[in-house]
Amino acid sequence: MKCFHFSNGEKREDEDGVISRVSKVSWARSLSVASSSVDIRRSEFDSDLSRELSDTVTFHEFLSQRRSNDLRVFTFSELKLATRGFSRALMIGEGGFGCVYRGVVRISDDDPDAKLDVAIKQLNRNGMQARPSFPF
Numbered sequence: 703m704k705c706f707h708f709s710n711g712e713k714r715e716d717e718d719g720v721i722s723r724v725s726k727v728s729w730a731r732s733l734s735v736a737s738s739s740v741d742i743r744r745s746e747f748d749s750d751l752s753r754e755l756s757d758t759v760t761f762h763e764f765l766s767q768r769r770s771n772d773l774r775v776f777t778f779s780e781l782k783l784a785t786r787g788f789s790r791a792l793m794i795g796e797g798g799f800g801c802v803y804r805g806v807v808r809i810s811d812d813d814p815d816a817k818l819d820v821a822i823k824q825l826n827r828n829g830m831q832a833r834p835s836f837p838f
């Protein structure tokens with residue numbers, strides 16, 4: 703699943719009205735859409751890639767790069783709306799990093815009827831895989 707982490711860095715609004723938070727982020731091999739979680743959690747890193755990129759790429763730059771590949775960036779508000787506030791009635795599964803919800807998102811600004819069923823994972827700051835496997 704594709705996912706990226708939102709952090710609690712500086713808030714910035716770009717020319718398209720997409721609000722992002724600017725801070726250093728690290729790249730995860732398996733990216734999924736993050737939501738309300740404001741912590742940066744390191745998960746499955748591609749060690750080579752993260753070594754090359756993680757300390758130099760800001761979240762805003764990350765979004766820009768994804769856009770240049772024609773990938774749509776959703777705001778947290780859009781994802782919240784799509785899942786009716788992350789309603790438990792729409793929950794379709796749960797992984798080690800959080801719950802997965804069924805949602806419907808608009809896929810075109812021109813056509814309000816163009817919609818797509820999607821699965822949206824809300825990263826859980828207390829996800830099981832974030833816990834240490836041994837006591838400190």
Ligand SMILES: Nc1ncnc2c1ncn2[C@@H]1O[C@H](COP(=O)(O)OP(=O)(O)OP(=O)(O)O)[C@@H](O)[C@H]1O
Nearest residue numbers: 703794795796797798799800801802820821823831
């Ligand atoms: N695209 C999807 N369509 C339908 N159900 C999905 C989809 N993605 C996830 N699910 C459901 O959510 C559950 C958890 O998915 P998730 O991707 O979180 O699993 P995971 O890879 O084990 O999680 P994690 O990466 O957090 O360890 C799946 O077992 C499945 O039931």
